[in-house]
Amino acid sequence: MGKINVLVHGALGKMGQEVLRALCRDPELEAVAGVDLKANDKELILPDGSRSIPLSTDLESTLERYHPDVLVDFTAAKATMAAVRTAVKHNVRLVIGTTGLSTTDLDEIKSLCQSRGVGAVVAPNFSLAAVVMIHLAKMAARFFDYAEIIEMHHEQKVDAPSGTAIATAREMVSSRGKAFLHTSATHESIASSRGGELDGVALHSVRLPGMLAHQEVILGAPGQTLRIRLDQINREAFMPCVTLAIKKVVEFNEAVFSLNQLLGLEEGNC
Numbered sequence: 001m002g003k004i005n006v007l008v009h010g011a012l013g014k015m016g017q018e019v020l021r022a023l024c025r026d027p028e029l030e031a032v033a034g035v036d037l038k039a040n041d042k043e044l045i046l047p048d049g050s051r052s053i054p055l056s057t058d059l060e061s062t063l064e065r066y067h068p069d070v071l072v073d074f075t076a077a078k079a080t081m082a083a084v085r086t087a088v089k090h091n092v093r094l095v096i097g098t099t100g101l102s103t104t105d106l107d108e109i110k111s112l113c114q115s116r117g118v119g120a121v122v123a124p125n126f127s128l129a130a131v132v133m134i135h136l137a138k139m140a141a142r143f144f145d146y147a148e149i150i151e152m153h154h155e156q157k158v159d160a161p162s163g164t165a166i167a168t169a170r171e172m173v174s175s176r177g178k179a180f181l182h183t184s185a186t187h188e189s190i191a192s193s194r195g196g197e198l199d200g201v202a203l204h205s206v207r208l209p210g211m212l213a214h215q216e217v218i219l220g221a222p223g224q225t226l227r228i229r230l231d232q233i234n235r236e237a238f239m240p241c242v243t244l245a246i247k248k249v250v251e252f253n254e255a256v257f258s259l260n261q262l263l264g265l266e267e268g269n270c
């Protein structure tokens, strides 16, 4: 099989640039075009300086002209949904890393992909460590009645709590089959001090310069706590699973919302 041709949506962004860097390193993948709202030039020099690719603000015409096999999207939730509708119409598979997508958005991605038989991988966190963390947290969730999640990100992150924290809480609750126990403060002198709450899991968001992406899941039982800690120190952490998703998605004809299947972490292994 020849190389898989990839269009990067959000090509001028921090993640878009990292994806282009990863594509340059992988002999099975080829960057064929970039699309970004902020594109002023018609060409984009690849991060390794090897060559330029076409750059545009117009996704539809770029798809029509360069026929990518896969569109990788790291943009913003609204931009993602417009891109999904356009890409599916052109039978282009999707690898979506943008966070902040609602359950309505996810349902729409699922039904659009199903109706056209187009593959997609949608994951709020492509870091291998994050996927394994969620797997471990799911495993632990069955044995503890109380759980809280502290997620810590750089100060420019726009959404809170992080997609990974929400996904972790959802997976933990589903593994337990019921909500966790949650205690609210009877007197909260500063509003929201107990954080947000998802089915009994308290969620706390920290936003600070000097951080990239970190998360701690703390499970509590009488006389003991279990902490599972994740630290992503640079954006390269996401790339092995992004390139794996690009290679796998070409075999899919529906949307997949977890990397577990790609990594062989099936339910039964939990």
Ligand SMILES: NC(=O)c1ccc[n+]([C@@H]2O[C@H](COP(=O)([O-])OP(=O)(O)OC[C@H]3O[C@@H](n4cnc5c(N)ncnc54)[C@H](O)[C@@H]3O)[C@@H](O)[C@H]2O)c1
Pocket: 009, 010, 011, 012, 013, 014, 015, 016, 035, 036, 037, 038, 074, 075, 076, 077, 078, 079, 096, 097, 098, 099, 100, 123, 124, 125, 126, 127, 238
């Ligand atoms: N899934 C993961 O593993 C993972 C990891 C890191 C970041 N993210 C998410 O990826 C997204 C992007 O993160 P980032 O740090 O690269 O942000 P960024 O702001 O650096 O880049 C986003 C890029 O998208 C472009 N964009 C915005 N709207 C657009 C539109 N309508 N059409 C075309 N391009 C558009 C912007 O111009 C920008 O260049 C965020 O949602 C972030 O939370 C996910």
